[in-house]
Amino acid sequence: MKVTGNLPGSPCWAQLSASDPEAAKQFYGQLFGWTAVTDPDPQFGGYTVFELDGAPAAAVAPLMNPQQPVMWLISISATDADATAQAAKAAGAQVWMGPMDVADRGRWVLLSDPTGAPFALWQANRFNGFGVVNEPNAFGWIDQTSRDAKAAVAFYREVFGWQIWPDENYPMVGLADTMFGGIMQMGDRFPPEVPSHWSPFFVVADVDTAAEQAARLGGEVLHGPVDVEMENGPRIAVLRDPQGATFGIFAPRA
Template structure:
């Protein structure tokens, strides 16, 4: 990538109990490689690289109560102003904004529907070095019990365009779509919060799903074709430590 546009997803990081095990799983699935940052202030934070480009990251859980999960970061040119705008629109600010050495500034929030997300103002590190290519980030889905409230929040704070639909609204900037917002199924237990899940582009969804299962993951949904015009083939996977993500490929 040569440019990350403010308001767009710019990073995805996984928090786990066992970083080496995560490196083994995602290395086997996507060909990602990584070495924990040797600087002790980063606490074992590890960037996944693919062909030398930053693809995502994995880090140890900050406390035992923290769930294993993927966290989506959204780019901003002014993290203080964006944090205040998000709070004014109903978000909860949990941490930050804080400096991350010279690499940038970070903040952790929940949107008004309860979904965690982060803000990132890039310094020496902008975020994704590769997207929309096999084995890299290409989409993100928000599952929430308040779809209309969520889309109104992100549109108001980040200027996202919303392509409305009763059950699944796609979102993006300008003409570029990069995600969707869907209603959580009523059968989902109430203790499951609203959440973002990254989707990674692969060459073959069926083969990648089979590889994930062989490596100890669980295929929660699919592989299946999305029944819409130009809909991709997708699968939703839970990694061996509980992190949930999706894979997709154009049909």
């Protein structure tokens, strides 16, 4: 589905920070059929938008410093990034960078929520974020693996007004009566050093085929493929790319 704007308070962008952006372009290009379009302006430091049929689908950028982890970062749409950052800080978030203008593209803030999960705010100007969602090889869901799921749910409900669909194991979140994500409490299988984190999930036509392709390209299948045990639940898999960034794939059940 092509989109021209993103609902304030909803996920609006997914950006990969990679130690080897060129290798990331190859991996995700072959996995999802994305075309890598690198901004030629040196002020953007090689920032590359992945396009799907000409529409912005995600991005990759070099690490800002060697200590930065290789990871996917989710951005949430904000009509006023400064005010939203202040509200998030008052609710227990840590503001790490910004608010700052990104040329004429928009205004950006890097934060972490009270559970430690990093995320960003994006106030669009010339660049809205996702130009395509909820179709094969495009973004479709966000998932937080959390050290404190209850605290995370309370934070995002307070700051962004997210609706909550309660579930003992996996409360789902969204806006305007539309779900776009879920928050899962970490279990014992996660090493203690793993922090709370958000991961994007991308829609695929066939989860098993895509997982096999990711493995052939040097990635790793961490979980699945498996059918989610709920009515009309999707088939999913959690993957790790060759540089260590985790993300998910899913296919709606027919």
